[in-house]
Amino acid sequence: MICKFCGTENDESAKFCTHCGRPLDNQESAAHEQTAATASKGDITINTELFSNYWSYVKNGLKSPGRLSENFRDGLITLVLLSVFVPLSLVIIGNRLFQTLNFSFLSSAPTLGFNFFIRGLLIMAAYLALYALLIFIFLKIAKFPVTYRSIIARLGHLCVPLLLVSAAMIILPFIFESSYIYLFSLLLIGLQIAFFMTLYSFCKPSGFDTFYLITACQVVYNIILFVILKQYLIVIIQQIMNSINPF
Numbered sequence: 115m116i117c118k119f120c121g122t123e124n125d126e127s128a129k130f131c132t133h134c135g136r137p138l139d140n141q142e143s144a145a146h147e148q149t150a151a152t153a154s155k156g157d158i159t160i161n162t163e164l165f166s167n168y169w170s171y172v173k174n175g176l177k178s179p180g181r182l183s184e185n186f187r188d189g190l191i192t193l194v195l196l197s198v199f200v201p202l203s204l205v206i207i208g209n210r211l212f213q214t215l216n217f218s219f220l221s222s223a224p225t226l227g228f229n230f231f232i233r234g235l236l237i238m239a240a241y242l243a244l245y246a247l248l249i250f251i252f253l254k255i256a257k258f259p260v261t262y263r264s265i266i267a268r269l270g271h272l273c274v275p276l277l278l279v280s281a282a283m284i285i286l287p288f289i290f291e292s293s294y295i296y297l298f299s300l301l302l303i304g305l306q307i308a309f310f311m312t313l314y315s316f317c318k319p320s321g322f323d324t325f326y327l328i329t330a331c332q333v334v335y336n337i338i339l340f341v342i343l344k345q346y347l348i349v350i351i352q353q354i355m356n357s358i359n360p361f
Contacts, residue, residue, distance in 0.1 A: 175274025182271075182315055186263045189270020192277055193242050199280035200301070201234025207287045207294045214291075242269070245335055249313050252331045260316055268315055272308040276301055309335075 130137055171188040174181070183189065208226040246265045253260045279301050286293045310328060317324040 171271075172274055172277070175271050176278065179272050179275050180311065182268060184264060184267045185271070186267045189267040192270040192273050193266065194239070196273055196277050196280055197235055197239040197242065199277070199284060200238050201231050203280060203283035203287070203294070204234055205231050206284060207291065210287060210291060241339070244338065245269075245309050246312075248331050248335050249309070249316075252327055253313070253316055256317075256327060258316055265312060265316075269308060269312045272311050273305070276304045276308065279304065 124132055124138060128138055168188055168191060171183075171185060172192075175183075175192075205226045208230075212225060246262065246269055249265050249269075250260060250262050253265075279297055283294060283297045283301070286297065309331075313328055313331060314324055317327065
């Protein structure tokens with residue numbers, strides 16, 4: 115171990131410098147602290163850079179959502195955030211509606227809790243992943259050279275404006291509750307456009323007629339979605355009815 119004060123080399127087991135007598139343990143601790151501080155600073159730099167890069171990605175997506183992007187990481191982050199924001203907004207607006215309704219026969223109004231949020235998050239994530247998978251399957255059937263990662267990248271970039279809509283769905287109900295239905299309708303329409311544009315972006319360069327491909331994809335998807343949402347809505351309605359049943 116080298117003393118940082120006089121530069122003398124000492125044995126690893128030495129507690130004090132043989133030349134100047136200064137303690138060596140404090141020097142080792144200081145070195146470890148400096149190394150840890152440097153590593154921590156590096157983590158902060160990396161996290162800040164990640165946020166800065168994603169913020170630039172969002173601004174570009176808002177400015178030109180139709181411009182093709184192959185950024186898989188940021189596209190995936192967008193879809194994950196969208197999957198979080200939408201069910202969170204449903205929990206917020208649902209609880210606010212329950213508070214305004216008259217449940218005088220109950221000790222307290224029913225609430226939508228964490229379980230509802232997690233279930234909604236999983237369904238929203240499955241909703242996006244399933245459609246991306248259907249796009250992938252139909253493009254493969256049509257013999258297009260496409261990867262699932264590239265579909266996620268383009269779909270995520272097209273969903274950047276919808277991420278802003280979903281964020282507004284969380285905030286605006288606290289101010290104008292009636293605005294939620296309009297924002298939710300806008301989100302659903304925007305998702306259909308994003309799905310269509312994602313599929314079309316792969317077919318356009320080849321001049322392939324996408325009408326039947328998109329129609330078939332929509333039909334299959336809506337059938338699957340109907341079956342999933344039907345079961346989900348039945349469970350949610352049963353839970354709400356059980357929570358407001360006074361007997």
